[in-house]
Amino acid sequence: MGNMMSSIRNSGQIKEIKEILNAELGYFGSPNTKHDSVECSICESIANFLFTKNGFALYRCSDCEFLFAPINTPNNSISDFFENSKAIDLYTSKVIENEAARKSAIFRPLAKRIIATHPEAKKILEIGCGAGLLLDELRLAGLGTIDIQGVEVNRFAAERSIEKGHNIFPGAIDDFKGENFDVVVFWAFLDHIPDPLALFRRINGLLGNGGLLIFGNANYAGFEASIMGTESHIYSVPERLSFFTPRTLEILCHEAGFNNTSIEGSGNLDLEIVKDWWENNPEIPKNDFLYSVMNNHEIAQNFTLFLQKTLLTSHLTVNTWK
Numbered sequence: 001m002g003n004m005m006s007s008i009r010n011s012g013q014i015k016e017i018k019e020i021l022n023a024e025l026g027y028f029g030s031p032n033t034k035h036d037s038v039e040c041s042i043c044e045s046i047a048n049f050l051f052t053k054n055g056f057a058l059y060r061c062s063d064c065e066f067l068f069a070p071i072n073t074p075n076n077s078i079s080d081f082f083e084n085s086k087a088i089d090l091y092t093s094k095v096i097e098n099e100a101a102r103k104s105a106i107f108r109p110l111a112k113r114i115i116a117t118h119p120e121a122k123k124i125l126e127i128g129c130g131a132g133l134l135l136d137e138l139r140l141a142g143l144g145t146i147d148i149q150g151v152e153v154n155r156f157a158a159e160r161s162i163e164k165g166h167n168i169f170p171g172a173i174d175d176f177k178g179e180n181f182d183v184v185v186f187w188a189f190l191d192h193i194p195d196p197l198a199l200f201r202r203i204n205g206l207l208g209n210g211g212l213l214i215f216g217n218a219n220y221a222g223f224e225a226s227i228m229g230t231e232s233h234i235y236s237v238p239e240r241l242s243f244f245t246p247r248t249l250e251i252l253c254h255e256a257g258f259n260n261t262s263i264e265g266s267g268n269l270d271l272e273i274v275k276d277w278w279e280n281n282p283e284i285p286k287n288d289f290l291y292s293v294m295n296n297h298e299i300a301q302n303f304t305l306f307l308q309k310t311l312l313t314s315h316l317t318v319n320t321w322k
């Protein structure tokens, strides 16, 4: 498991992608002006300034815990970034190189989970389908009886999915026309979206009655971001603009018209990520207790189970119904 995970998450590749990304940040305009507080775009409560990352001020809602960097960039400039980014092209190429490992660790279990959660589903849409890894697994799991569609704004990734014979809309979700889906799924996508409530209302409109939205996203209240603070890779502002806790996600689903939301702590890499960070940055003081937990295999496994049960993993999976 350890070797497989490190082939998925190679720190040298991450560094190379970050360097390209840093040269592309012009798409996001200049850093925002800092205020004491702004209005939360999910629940309209007051959001207070929390910290600045890469020049962009982040605010946390005092009610729903939504943490976000408001930007002054027009929405289509962000679409332009995702459509044309060389960093995303390189990331997609790396994903394809490690496709088998990613499929068995993430997308095969996810496809099985989707089919098991909504066994009657006949029409499924993935938003941000990348190179089509989940679509491949859904096609296998659905045995050809399910209408499977994808939306992908990045040109290079959309072409890879189309080459595999998938039914892809190569553009932004705002321009996609469709209705009566039984399931909409997205993975590691929401934190790039400046207005998550507008997106969730739009997804609600794509689903038929009784439809399922299933998604995975980072949890900034999880172990990794709590220990690493603003150094956590989840805070790659402005490429990522929106950050969530279980409470935020529950309120977001409710505000957009979804019901029966259930959230799982699905991550299992928190300890490995923090351990690597401490070992690669010896100047950062380690917490000796946590470091000893990480170095005892059995205790580390139990600690990971504890993080999952208490929704303190850095990754969450959410089911919510229309």
Ligand SMILES: [Zn+2]
Pocket (backbone or CB within 6 Å): 040, 041, 042, 043, 044, 045, 061, 062, 063, 064, 065, 066
């Ligand atoms: Zn709020």
